[in-house]
Amino acid sequence: MDMAYFATGYSVNLPDWIGEELHGVPDIIPDRAERMALVHRLADRNWREGNGGPFAALVAESDTGRIVSVGVNVVLGSGISSAHAEVTALGTAQARVGSWDLGAEGLSPHELVVNWRPCVQCYGATMWSGVRTLIVAGSGPELEEISTFDEGPMVADWAEQFEARGIEVVQDVLRDEALAVFRAYRAAVDSGRVVVYNARSGDDAAE
Structure with missing residues (x-):
């Protein structure tokens, strides 16, 4: 087998504009709503820059807001x-602290702040990351209805499953602001200015 034919690795990097957005942002943001507001700002710029969907997240130390x-x-x-x-927020956090387990002994408890309930992929990624708290702007059907994204077959008791594993779930933090970002994204979709990537449904290709 000719290994030159196969890729043997890949990398995922955040866009350069992240540094611009974080310039002047304090290292410590003690208020959870303020941390969510930063997430919304990043999510809104992300789709406008063409990097992907209107989604952002951050990892913070729960005790300090760092x-x-x-x-x-x-x-x-x-x-x-x-x-x-x-995935990018958790991965870069794990790289920063030097551990795959953000709940490891000796580390401050960590939380993930994200602008909607995780999709089926990120549900597992969050559960196995070691975070002790998940903070979401919302969790209802509005995301899929507005954005047209397929978030996958999420279990009805998704929050209870986190709680059963010692991960606190905090919902509805700046929910209306999240929906405003999704609506702005949808307007761009309807005008043909952005690409919606999606899972395939049956034999139908994604948009």
Whole structure:
């Protein structure tokens, strides 16, 4: 077998404009609503820059509000379908602390802040990351109805499953602001200005 034929690795990087958006942002943001407001700002710029969908996330130390990492959806920018906001935020946080387990002994408890309930992929990624808290702007059907994204077959008791594993779930933090970002994105979709990537339904290709 000729190994020259196969890729032996890949990388996912955040867009350069992240540094511009974080310039002047304090290392510590003690208020959860303010942390969510930063997530919304990143999510809105992300789709406008063409990196991916209107999604962003950050990881913070729960006790202090210190920001450990941020992430945005870079599926279009990277060409990697798993490069969702939660995955990039969790991965860069784990790289920063030097552990795959954000709940490891000796580390401050960490939380993931994201602008909607995770999709089926990011549900597992969050559950196995070691975070002790998940903070979401919302969890209802509005995301899929507005954006046309397929978030996958999420279990009805998704929040209870987190709680059963010692992960606190906090919902409805700046929910209306999240929906405003999704509506702006949908208007761009309807005008043909952005690409909606999606899972296939049966034999039908995604938009």
